[in-house]
Amino acid sequence: MVRVSNGLVGILNFVTFLLSVPILGAGIWLARKASTDCERYLDKPVIVLGVFLMLVSLAGLVGACFRVSWLLWLYLLVMFLLIVILFCFTIFAFAVTNKGAGEALSGKGYKEYRLGDYSNWLQKRVNNSKNWNKIKSCLIDSKVCSSFSYKYLNDTVEKFYYENLSPIQSGCCKPSNDCNFTYVRPTEWSKPAGVTYMNQDCNAWDNNKSVLCYNCQACKAGLLQNIKRDWKKVAVVNIVFLVLLIIVYSVGCCAFRNNRRDNSYGYPGRWK
Template sequence: MVRLSNSLVGILNLLSFVLSVPILGAGIWLLKRASTDCEKFLERPVIALGVFLMLVSLAGLIGACCRVSWLLWLYLLVTFLLIILLFCFTIFAFVVTNKGAGEALSGRGYKEYRLGDYSHWLQKRVNSTKNWSKIKSCLSDSMVCSIFQDKYFSDTSENFYIEHLSSLQSGCCKPSNDCNFTYVNPTVWNKPADSVYSNPDCSAWDNDPKVLCYNCQSCKAGLLQGIKSDWKKVAVVNIIFLLFLIVVYSVGCCAFRNSREDSYYRKRGALLN
């Protein structure tokens, strides 16, 4: 049992260490080629994750294989804190993504999105001028509306209205259905003269490819819909990873206890001799 628990901890941490290498490599690759705000935003957490996973795996691997009690203790402490952190994040993710959904429209294949439908915490994040400036830069860099324009350019208005658009395409690349603009092509719409709009997004719309509806509330809502969907998937993965960590932590506790017992008996044997 002593050898089995230590061997299991060693094998599991060896796998974690091997996994950390490509994660760290991907972060360094992003760092070297980063030229946009999106890439600069992504590189730091990827590198931090790779380094963290590598150090924790090394601590668990050396502690289990070499019976180093203090390293195993440190490894178990970090693993326990990680379990608490993942548990809290998973609950938080489900709470903040519980509200919000697209509004189905009669005669339309796509849905439209309202910022007020989402949680106040998410709304606060995208309503920050500093945050939204970075997000707009990312949306521009990803060419989400350029791809949208090319894909549906040949559509007539009848064909366009029945397309199944993503939340970002619906919210950021076309005007709201409330505006009743005249369709020319997916990103060019004619505004009626001297119209008064109840929806402020109608005034924010511009046919300029660099503007479109990037300043609209619907664009922020479309982004939050995508985040909501992604966070729910991440939360499910977190639950699986959480169960895995609990198993590893339990085995690690056995290995730590075994290491302490081995150390005690070695010292006792040395004193008797």
């Protein structure tokens, strides 16, 4: 008679196996259909995740239902390592996102962001030229500022200043408030000639649609604000996922103990 723990492990891994199929399919679809470097950047991690889930779930399914002890042992080892990795990542995510916040501006509906307000680890990642050039290419490909310009095209300067802009829109698609440029359109500002600015972002601004403020420190800060928000959400989800993994791992340990006990008694039809 198959014990409850073995049955639970089998059911859970069967569900995981079913989930791995669309994940793997999505990765293969991205690899074939991707038209930009940003989309191609996503296909390999998705494929790896799909294959990983498929193999681990198969190991757990076969090990629990057919009493293959070495497969169940391998499954438990991978689960243990996954728990450790997720725990470390969750702590790391909270640690690197505990700094940084937007600066509220008087008479403005949006905030502005300063790169120096964020953790040194995150700053180093975006200050690396190779990393930032890839990120900048993705931002341009995503047309974040083009859609921003279209959305607020008919705004007067007074109305524009009260818009609730996203961190990336605020940092990458318009000049810093310090520059005091004259508003023409959301992504077009009149820049006085011969003026020296303390804020280097003012010098970096250009009305060219492929330049704008993509080279500004504020743009990097806006991206980090997005990353901070998303990583905190991921960290919370990880905590829930960790609890579930620990429960599954505990049930798996019971199933492994059952397998060893049955094998030691030499039950017919069991793997030895």
